[in-house]
Amino acid sequence: MTLAVLSQALSLVLDPYVLWVVFASAAFGLFVGAIPGLTATMATALLVPVTFFMPPVPAIAAIVTATAMAIFAGDIPSCLLRMPGTAASAAYTDEAYAMTKKGHGEMALGAGLVFSAVGGLFGTAVLITAAPALAEVALKFSSFEYFWLVVLGLSSAVFLTFGSPLKGVVSLLLGLLVAAVGLDNPAAFPRFTFGNAELSGGLTLIPIMIGMFAVSEILRNVAAMEQPWEMAQARIGNVFTGMWRLAKRYPLGILRGSALGTAIGALPGAGADIAAWMSYAISKKFSKEPEKFGTGHVEGIVEAGASNNSALAGAWIPSLVFGIPGDSITAIVIGVLYIKGLNPGPTVFMEKAPEMYAIFFIFIIANLLMLPLGVAAIKGAKQLLRAPRELLMPVILLFCIVGSFAINNSLFGVVLMLVFGLLAYVMEENGFPVAPAILGMVLGAMLEEHFISSMIKSDGRLLGFFERPIAGALGGLALLVIAWPLVRAWLERKGGKP
Amino acid sequence: MKINDALSGAALVALGAAVLWHIQGFPPMPGQKFGPAWFPGLIAAGLIACGALLAATRLRAATRDPLLALPAWARRARPLASLAAVVVGLVVYVLAVDTLGFHITAVALLIVWSRLLGAAWRFALPVAGGATGIIHLAFYKLLKVPLPWGLLKGVVF
Numbered sequence: 211m212t213l214a215v216l217s218q219a220l221s222l223v224l225d226p227y228v229l230w231v232v233f234a235s236a237a238f239g240l241f242v243g244a245i246p247g248l249t250a251t252m253a254t255a256l257l258v259p260v261t262f263f264m265p266p267v268p269a270i271a272a273i274v275t276a277t278a279m280a281i282f283a284g285d286i287p288s289c290l291l292r293m294p295g296t297a298a299s300a301a302y303t304d305e306a307y308a309m310t311k312k313g314h315g316e317m318a319l320g321a322g323l324v325f326s327a328v329g330g331l332f333g334t335a336v337l338i339t340a341a342p343a344l345a346e347v348a349l350k351f352s353s354f355e356y357f358w359l360v361v362l363g364l365s366s367a368v369f370l371t372f373g374s375p376l377k378g379v380v381s382l383l384l385g386l387l388v389a390a391v392g393l394d395n396p397a398a399f400p401r402f403t404f405g406n407a408e409l410s411g412g413l414t415l416i417p418i419m420i421g422m423f424a425v426s427e428i429l430r431n432v433a434a435m436e437q438p439w440e441m442a443q444a445r446i447g448n449v450f451t452g453m454w455r456l457a458k459r460y461p462l463g464i465l466r467g468s469a470l471g472t473a474i475g476a477l478p479g480a481g482a483d484i485a486a487w488m489s490y491a492i493s494k495k496f497s498k499e500p501e502k503f504g505t506g507h508v509e510g511i512v513e514a515g516a517s518n519n520s521a522l523a524g525a526w527i528p529s530l531v532f533g534i535p536g537d538s539i540t541a542i543v544i545g546v547l548y549i550k551g552l553n554p555g556p557t558v559f560m561e562k563a564p565e566m567y568a569i570f571f572i573f574i575i576a577n578l579l580m581l582p583l584g585v586a587a588i589k590g591a592k593q594l595l596r597a598p599r600e601l602l603m604p605v606i607l608l609f610c611i612v613g614s615f616a617i618n619n620s621l622f623g624v625v626l627m628l629v630f631g632l633l634a635y636v637m638e639e640n641g642f643p644v645a646p647a648i649l650g651m652v653l654g655a656m657l658e659e660h661f662i663s664s665m666i667k668s669d670g671r672l673l674g675f676f677e678r679p680i681a682g683a684l685g686g687l688a689l690l691v692i693a694w695p696l697v698r699a700w701l702e703r704k705g706g707k708p
Numbered sequence: 709m710k711i712n713d714a715l716s717g718a719a720l721v722a723l724g725a726a727v728l729w730h731i732q733g734f735p736p737m738p739g740q741k742f743g744p745a746w747f748p749g750l751i752a753a754g755l756i757a758c759g760a761l762l763a764a765t766r767l768r769a770a771t772r773d774p775l776l777a778l779p780a781w782a783r784r785a786r787p788l789a790s791l792a793a794v795v796v797g798l799v800v801y802v803l804a805v806d807t808l809g810f811h812i813t814a815v816a817l818l819i820v821w822s823r824l825l826g827a828a829w830r831f832a833l834p835v836a837g838g839a840t841g842i843i844h845l846a847f848y849k850l851l852k853v854p855l856p857w858g859l860l861k862g863v864v865f
Contacts, residue, residue, distance in 0.1 A: 376758060380720060387748065396742075399735065399744035432791055432794055432825060434787070600822055603825060604839075605839045608814055611798070615855075621805070624801065627798075628795070632795065636711070639779075661747075662746075
């Protein structure tokens, strides 16, 4: 990294247009994150059609800022309504609500805000140092390493969750099947196209993602529209009071949450929600006062709040270096990177260095901007949560339609959006997680390509997949993740408790 | 809608079988073991295995769930109507937008949707018009997305 690159990156970021995009998407992210039922992934999916028409840096800046804000803002309804605004807040929603009920709403919101920013900055620091360094190593990677990385990502998405692993595998297989449609395979044979020209290029992922992440949420929302939301606390005072004391009291928790969050984020396939659950559990396990957890105790919120925001930045590490998404948000981002000519891979840090460092700057700006804008969102929470859903949902739906249409200027996109929206809705109602399907769609082509070229290189011997040291280690790690449900079952039986 | 795992398992087995049958027509890669049928074949085998496992687990369990069960809200008229309106509305959009044009279709759908979800006329009407106008400005004017004019074509030009 030279000074010239840095100054180029800085000039890309300090463009008034980029700064305007950052502000607008920050407001958008806070709004979407704060409304229960509208998620950070949905914010990303809705932004893509708009970013489609922007230059690379503002396009990525919009997504980075909006998601960082949304993950924090998810804490607001957790505290006030006992409803997580995004899945990443679900781990400590009961705790935060219990704090509000005890009259400590300011502290719960403040801890969410301040330690979200701290975690986000920690994750960003790791991203800035680790990604280019990892890229150096990744330059030497062959198809064997890439194959195992993809397997690791897919299996983390399936097995490191709380639902049924079998249903996760089904979801993954469906995603891989979608990825198999079209000409994009080593033989360039048109698979499952049935002579349809729209299908030969493969199914366009962005309308599918708008369907799976936005339309399915809208369906869930309209079905549950009848219950009104009741706020536990109407007036909110200064949220920064006592934050310094918290930071001095739980330095280890903050560090542990940030580090674990970044690591979980960086693990392909696992994202902010899993990071928050794990950090909350670890915080409780190592706490001096575990009996207070669940009664409105701030310690777990500090650690898990830092964790979910650091995971967000961590998830960009494998996405940028290998093109393997760290979570479902970056699964969408990877598509945007390709459209913008910032093709992820180890060489992107050399060929597109100014753009990459510009993205890093945006991460820093977004996490700093979170503090003032977050306070504004908390102050305005009453109005924000009173947003009329009966008007909001139809407008979002129209926006989804136009967004899906705009990608290829084709109504086929709207059809895809509807079909996959319904599919995702039915899947989630029946306990099939959606994230593995998305990862399967994004990584299917890569999985097949690297598998087949590895098989050709190793002459069909599966043992050849473990012969290079890094490939062997990655393969071992992937097999460990796949065996995790069995290990967990064994541990539970041995320990006698979950 | 709750679908019994036995039923979804059977559906997955059927899907896997259909894929397996379909890929029989894929040509082999000359001089190579792994042709275009190889990867989908593996997926299909996986679907069949998982589907069978899912169905078997459900059938072995002591309790008997109905094949299809509707959640509690489905017995009330409004949520069901809202859900149906979203799906039917999207289908109507796809079928009608080229004839009616984006603007007419969008305003009509927004009014129907927000009224069904419980919005008052005095909010539903201006929001429908306003949102359509903003999308027109943002997507048609700024981003040059060719939203169809339909019936309004003669009026506007």
